[in-house]
Amino acid sequence: MTSISQNLHSVEQRIADIAKHCGRDSQEIRLLAVSKTKPESDISAAYTAGQRCFGENYVQEGVSKIAALAHLFDIDWHFIGPLQSNKSRLVAENFAWCHTVDRLKLAQRLSAQRPEHMPPLNVLIQVNISDESSKSGIRAEQLNDLAANIRHLPQLRLRGIMAIPAPEPDYAKQLAVCQRMAELYNRLAENYPEVDTLSLGMSDDLDAAITAGSTLVRVGSAIFGARQYPTSSE
């Protein structure tokens, strides 16, 4: 076994253990392998080990990996990074999911740019649940309006919500934030039957996120190892 397949299996085991502990079915929780900055060979290794959902944060990097790995046709590619409107077309044309929709204008562009021969783009609305200083994500009070508007867009399918909570070492505080997200999610799912995805939980808050009800956890370094970002001199 490669270390990537070992890491993948231990993350899957961790998810199963947490689910069991809080009385959930681990089949309800999907693992998104976050492969940003990692080479295509690492993605292939995870694919060989059975992983099918991959997340990328940077548009150009993601698009070139999708092209290079087009032979792995059953990969589900998720865009999970901040998205500027001028890069929306590349996401609409290449990814299956976008987790970071936080304004109507962006949603409208993604719908208009999604090619007709492709199934609708699955979208999540990003909610700024805890981090006052972050500019990403809408406030919880804005969720209903944006959701109602997105549902009218023909080439998008609203699947749920996503958050990146501010780093917080205390478990009880992590859980409180994750539960606020779960409440928003449950209310949305009551209104809209196609809503089935709460994208919440990374390596450091996996326990709280799954306990609160996450259905999609996003894990990078625990699978692929620590990331090295190029320095500005490169």
Ligand SMILES: *Cc1c(COP(=O)(O)O)cnc(C)c1O
């Ligand atoms: C990088 C990233 C992750 C994964 O983070 P790790 O700490 O490597 O597990 C998850 N979600 C988002 C939005 C990210 O940008």
